[in-house]
Amino acid sequence: MNSEIPLCGSFAVDTRDGRIGVVMDTMDGVVQLRPPQGGREWDVPYDVVRTASRDERIKGRVAELNWQSRRLQ
Template structure:
């Protein structure tokens, strides 16, 4: 039995709009805003400029990363 690699890309399709993902290249968490050409467009959870990421360079966030992103969105909503 082989050990599961948590960083392995295990997606059959590109992540959907609104999904929280992590850019493997720099560790930044972003929300999927769309797809342009071969790239996934991520935007910081608190808003800001989107950046393009090759689909093989995104991964699902850890529970901690996902919670942190959701808190950032809530804080932005409430002006904090």
Template sequence: MASNQQTRPGIGELAQDSASGRVGVVMGEVGGRVQLRPVRGGREWDAMPGNVVRLSAREELSARLAARNGNSRVGL
């Protein structure tokens, strides 16, 4: 595999839906679509597999930090 190719993120990993720009946790695949759930929890959404991309280490850290900060503001 070439170094510029990325494998699709697995269940439980963070990924971005490039069509919407949203970041979520990969929950599974149903009916040919990848199901993602927001990092802070909430309702899943479906994304086309070709639009689901793995986050870089920096992007993942940023997404997790934003979720943690959001949770601390609401007392979680």
């Protein structure tokens, strides 16, 4: 089992498919991730989620900022 569960609000990676998401909640053995550009959350078991690397955090933040920019137009 993964001993380092990412904190709420941080970026994490679902290692099953490589998707990057923002940690929305942790409960009952799963981490709920939301795509950085918004959308439906998905559940990831603790043992297949990891904290995003620096490059992955940057990629996620850029996607999040682009999404927010489009919403304001």
